[in-house]
Amino acid sequence: MSKFNVLQHELVPEHHLISKEEEDKVLKELEITRDLLPKISRSDPAIKALEEIHGPLESGRIIKIIRKSPTTGYSVYYRVIADEVFK
Amino acid sequence: MTVLIFKDSKKNVELFSKETPSKYAVDFEVPDEISEAYVTTDGKSFIYRLSIGEKSTFKDSKNILKKKKTGLKSIIEITRIEKIEPLRIASFKKSGKKLGSFTNFDYVDLQSIKMSEKADYTLTLAPDIRDIIKEAKERNIEIPESLAEHLVKYKKDFSKKEFSELLDRVGKELSVNMIDPHEAVGIIAAQSIGEPGTQMTMRTFHFAGVREMNVTLGLPRLIEIVDARRTPSTPSMTVFLKKEYEENEDMVLSVVKELESTTVLDVSDIVTDISEMKLVIRPDKGKMKERLVVNDDLVSALSKVKGIVIDNSDGKDIEIRLQKESFSKLYQMQEQIKTLTIKGIPGIKRAIARIEPSSGKWVIYTQGSNLKEVLEVDEVDSNRSYTNDIIEIYNVLGVEAARNAIFNEALRTLNEQGLEVDRRHLMLVADMMTFGGSVRAVGRQGISGKKSSVLARAAFEITTKHLLRAGLIGEIDPLTGVAENIIVGQPITLGTGAVDLVYNGRRSAQK
Numbered sequence: 001m002s003k004f005n006v007l008q009h010e011l012v013p014e015h016h017l018i019s020k021e022e023e024d025k026v027l028k029e030l031e032i033t034r035d036l037l038p039k040i041s042r043s044d045p046a047i048k049a050l051e052e053i054h055g056p057l058e059s060g061r062i063i064k065i066i067r068k069s070p071t072t073g074y075s076v077y078y079r080v081i082a083d084e085v086f087k
Numbered sequence: 088m089t090v091l092i093f094k095d096s097k098k099n100v101e102l103f104s105k106e107t108p109s110k111y112a113v114d115f116e117v118p119d120e121i122s123e124a125y126v127t128t129d130g131k132s133f134i135y136r137l138s139i140g141e142k143s144t145f146k147d148s149k150n151i152l153k154k155k156k157t158g159l160k161s162i163i164e165i166t167r168i169e170k171i172e173p174l175r176i177a178s179f180k181k182s183g184k185k186l187g188s189f190t191n192f193d194y195v196d197l198q199s200i201k202m203s204e205k206a207d208y209t210l211t212l213a214p215d216i217r218d219i220i221k222e223a224k225e226r227n228i229e230i231p232e233s234l235a236e237h238l239v240k241y242k243k244d245f246s247k248k249e250f251s252e253l254l255d256r257v258g259k260e261l262s263v264n265m266i267d268p269h270e271a272v273g274i275i276a277a278q279s280i281g282e283p284g285t286q287m288t289m290r291t292f293h294f295a296g297v298r299e300m301n302v303t304l305g306l307p308r309l310i311e312i313v314d315a316r317r318t319p320s321t322p323s324m325t326v327f328l329k330k331e332y333e334e335n336e337d338m339v340l341s342v343v344k345e346l347e348s349t350t351v352l353d354v355s356d357i358v359t360d361i362s363e364m365k366l367v368i369r370p371d372k373g374k375m376k377e378r379l380v381v382n383d384d385l386v387s388a389l390s391k392v393k394g395i396v397i398d399n400s401d402g403k404d405i406e407i408r409l410q411k412e413s414f415s416k417l418y419q420m421q422e423q424i425k426t427l428t429i430k431g432i433p434g435i436k437r438a439i440a441r442i443e444p445s446s447g448k449w450v451i452y453t454q455g456s457n458l459k460e461v462l463e464v465d466e467v468d469s470n471r472s473y474t475n476d477i478i479e480i481y482n483v484l485g486v487e488a489a490r491n492a493i494f495n496e497a498l499r500t501l502n503e504q505g506l507e508v509d510r511r512h513l514m515l516v517a518d519m520m521t522f523g524g525s526v527r528a529v530g531r532q533g534i535s536g537k538k539s540s541v542l543a544r545a546a547f548e549i550t551t552k553h554l555l556r557a558g559l560i561g562e563i564d565p566l567t568g569v570a571e572n573i574i575v576g577q578p579i580t581l582g583t584g585a586v587d588l589v590y591n592g593r594r595s596a597q598k
Contacts (some may be wrong), residue, residue, distance in 0.1 A: 003178070003462075003463045003469075004462045004463060004469035004470075005203065005469070006202075006446075006483075006484055006485065007202060007204055007205060008203070008469075008470050008486055009469070009470050009471075009472060009486035009488065010206060010470055010471050010473070011480065011484055011492060011495075012205075012484050012485060012487055012488045013205075013487050013491070014205040014206075014207065014208060015205075015487070016204060016205065016207065018595075023181060035215030038518075038521075038522050038523075039484065039523055039524035040486055040487075040524050041523070041524045041525065042487075044485045044486055044524070045482075045483060046171075046462075046484070046485035046486075046487060046488075047484045047485070048204045050202075050204075050536055051456075052202040053202050053203070055205065058131075065206065065487055066208050066209070067455045067487075067491075068208070068341065068512055069514075071296070071511060072231035072232070072233060073231050073234075073235075073236070074208050074209075074232055075234035076229075079486075079487075079524070081174055082524055084137065
């Protein structure tokens with residue numbers, strides 16, 4: 001419910017919700033558990049915006065972030081939705 | 088979309104939020120096309136959204152909740168209730184104008200846009216670039232897109248066999264240049280940023296091209312960025328307008344006026360008349376014309392202040408009396424009215440428009456920052472405008488945008504001083520600061536102070552505090568980091584030291 005689209009802002013890289021099967025694939029490829037991934041808060045504006053598209057997202061879901069990188073063209077990053085983030 | 092907004096008591100809201108769907112009797116008529124309602128309890132911010140089902144005229148029947156005891160007109164069926172981020176009255180529009188105030192209830196337009204994701208970058212690549220990446224992948228080489236874009240230009244100069252050979256060589260070169268696993272990238276980054284940092288000028292006051300505006304640069308700014316300060320010492324915004332208004336000078340100047348916050352003191356003189364216990368506000372015609380304020384704006388802004396009586400009978404000077412006469416209150420009121428915002432966006436102290444020499448388009452620079460409200464202005468391009476306040480970007484655009492902001496700001500600060508630092512070091516710093524989902528400072532309160540190892544923390548700062556605490560609660564140090572292994576005299580977990588060897592014995596001997 002906002003007047004601008006957070007996800008379309010130049011500073012915000014692509015955020016994509018990935019399917020649960022894909023989540024397992026990613027974790028297997030990286031050989032880590034969910035809690036070792038970088039976190040993103042549930043109340044993060046980008047997550048709020050994704051929720052408006054995909055419906056409520058429970059914590060533990062993985063978000064695929066495709067960043068435009070000045071060195072490699074683009075780079076893929078993953079963040080896991082967490083209830084609590086470091087303050 | 089037309090929606091219903093109404094004011095209700097907290098008690099009533101609690102009552103109808105207990106169970107849904109419920110029937111609720113209200114003291115006004117509800118047209119058929121309304122399907123959504125917003126409720127406010129304090130008259131300022133709307134915090135509940137209701138989905139409305141059936142509507143019917145009020146008849147006295149059982150099992151319905153009532154807003155009031157008398158004067159009820161219709162019944163609405165509340166099918167869903169949810170708590171939302173507070174919406175201000177100004178978010179609603181009535182016949183094309185922003186809503187200023189309303190009584191009891193109203194039907195208004197709510198502007199909202201549909202969220203959509205950015206297109207997947209990998210799908211927007213040209214097919215010949217994708218072919219090269221695919222071809223390289225078959226040969227077990229991962230080629231970055233930027234390199235593939237470069238290679239595409241030369242593909243036609245080579246035969247198929249030669250091109251495969253080229254890809255192989257590129258792959259080899261890439262793997263040589265790739266950083267080794269367990270390399271101490273953090274220390275290299277720290278040194279690479281620290282060394283040029285010593286050459287920075289301590290105090291720099293300069294802002295490229297715009298006069299009359301100071302922005303902190305140089306070392307103080309760099310410290311500000313890595314410390315993740317709540318508010319930077321000179322918050323500033325760069326506001327772009329939507330493409331269609333970018334070259335329209337009149338439009339640009341009107342947006343500047345709309346952004347710049349105007350206080351009562353900016354357009355008038357305030358005189359305290361102690362003998363008659365009143366404040367006299369004398370509007371300055373010239374200043375008001377300059378800032379596009381009319382007398383009514385001034386009066387309506389003043390009418391929101393509580394506890395005063397406004398007298399504007401002669402249409403010139405505005406007299407203000409307190410409801411309860413008291414000298415100290417009168418003084419306080421004067422201070423309060425001085426800083427009262429008549430129009431504009433709170434926090435934006437100044438706004439200057441200028442033509443960007445590189446593109447020939449207008450860009451607005453501001454002193455002071457309020458990202459959320461500026462992005463909500465209709466004429467502003469909400470996809471490009473930004474601020475130098477990193478925490479504000481984190482709050483409005485999220486943690487990934489904050490990471491990009493940290494990277495951009497740090498790189499710009501260093502480059503403006505003529506210092507070349509490899510971008511990868513800054514990326515690492517930005518990644519570390521946003522790793523946990525929020526922006527954390529580098530240093531005692533942030534990354535270094537939150538390390539899991541006791542010895543590493545004790546080696547950094549406030550040694551006794553960490554050791555004492557660890558002793559009290561019985562912390563265990565698994566000795567996985569660098570600092571703690573140096574302290575105990577073991578090989579550090581970097582480079583070859585990071586690899587554990589397991590000897591399985593000779594297979595043939597086991598047989």
